[in-house]
Amino acid sequence: MNEIFDKMILRIVFTAFICLTLILYKFAHIFLYPSSKQQLFKKFYPSKNSPDTIHLFGRILGIGIVYSNFYFYISNGIILALTTFLIQATLIFIIYLLSIYIIESIIFYNFEYIDEIIKRKNYSYAIISFTNTLSIALILSTVIRASENNFILFLLMWLLAMVILGFSIRTFPVVSKLSLNKLIVQKNISVAFSYSGFILGWTLIISSSLENNMKDYVWYNIQVVLKILLSIIIFPLFRWGLIKIFKIENDFRSDVLSDDGKELLGPEIGFGLYEGAIFLVSCLLTSVITGNLFFGSFYPSY
Numbered sequence: 001m002n003e004i005f006d007k008m009i010l011r012i013v014f015t016a017f018i019c020l021t022l023i024l025y026k027f028a029h030i031f032l033y034p035s036s037k038q039q040l041f042k043k044f045y046p047s048k049n050s051p052d053t054i055h056l057f058g059r060i061l062g063i064g065i066v067y068s069n070f071y072f073y074i075s076n077g078i079i080l081a082l083t084t085f086l087i088q089a090t091l092i093f094i095i096y097l098l099s100i101y102i103i104e105s106i107i108f109y110n111f112e113y114i115d116e117i118i119k120r121k122n123y124s125y126a127i128i129s130f131t132n133t134l135s136i137a138l139i140l141s142t143v144i145r146a147s148e149n150n151f152i153l154f155l156l157m158w159l160l161a162m163v164i165l166g167f168s169i170r171t172f173p174v175v176s177k178l179s180l181n182k183l184i185v186q187k188n189i190s191v192a193f194s195y196s197g198f199i200l201g202w203t204l205i206i207s208s209s210l211e212n213n214m215k216d217y218v219w220y221n222i223q224v225v226l227k228i229l230l231s232i233i234i235f236p237l238f239r240w241g242l243i244k245i246f247k248i249e250n251d252f253r254s255d256v257l258s259d260d261g262k263e264l265l266g267p268e269i270g271f272g273l274y275e276g277a278i279f280l281v282s283c284l285l286t287s288v289i290t291g292n293l294f295f296g297s298f299y300p301s302y
Contacts (some may be wrong), residue, residue: 061133064137065141092140142207156217190267198283208290209224230289242278
């Protein structure tokens with residue numbers, strides 16, 4: 001019975017310690033994103049500014065996903081376990097925030113948090129930001145698992161993943177009919193749905209590609225790159241197949257007006273949902289082909 005209570009107390013101690021690291025995360029967030037000081041250091045009212053709520057809780061959800069991959073080994077002592085976790089958690093959330101900064105520098109180079117969230121209450125900006133943080137968290141989680149507590153290996157894999165993710169983001173204008181920057185300015189939510197489906201789909205492909213056996217780093221990189229190249233080939237085939245099978249007609253219109261005819265609304269939400277869903281499903285099916293197809297000793301002979 002005493003053992004049960006002792007373990008319960010230890011779990012409470014570790015819970016408090018995780019909360020402490022979240023406070024450190026909060027201060028690190030302010031350091032990297034000074035414009036969000038108002039968001040984190042004052043009382044936050046979720047109903048006051050919904051885009052701000054989406055933006056903030058994307059960051060909170062992301063760090064929760066990242067933390068879910070940590071393990072505590074207290075066989076060598078509780079102090080050592082806490083110290084190890086503190087060091088790992090600090091390094092990881094700094095890299096997590098740095099990753100967000102890098103990706104958002106690519107996406108939002110023409111936009112500012114204060115302008116889009118605080119002043120304009122831009123849902124499109126908020127949803128895209130939410131998706132970015134979620135994607136980065138999922139990729140970091142995969143890297144944490146694959147690196148097996150080797151920090152040097154973690155850094156190398158993280159750099160590789162960020163390069164691939166950045167490349168994926170750059171390809172969005174190529175595959176989508178929606179203009180990202182233009183529609184964010186218009187606060188058009190359709191582009192947010194389209195982008196979210198695309199980037200979440202490619203996040204799954206990247207995560208699947210990173211989960212390889214790490215015997216040799218050079219060979220590992222080759223395997224990852226080959227899987228990504230294979231995905232680039234397979235992805236458009238699934239996308240084309242889904243459109244043809246379900247007889248989806250391209251009714252894209254960029255000149256949709258409001259009911260009074262005075263305001264340009266841009267593409268309908270339905271078109272963004274269609275693109276996002278097709279992107280996501282195509283990526284899911286692509287990851288099946290690139291990651292879940294095991295040949296064993298089979299070799300095709302004709």
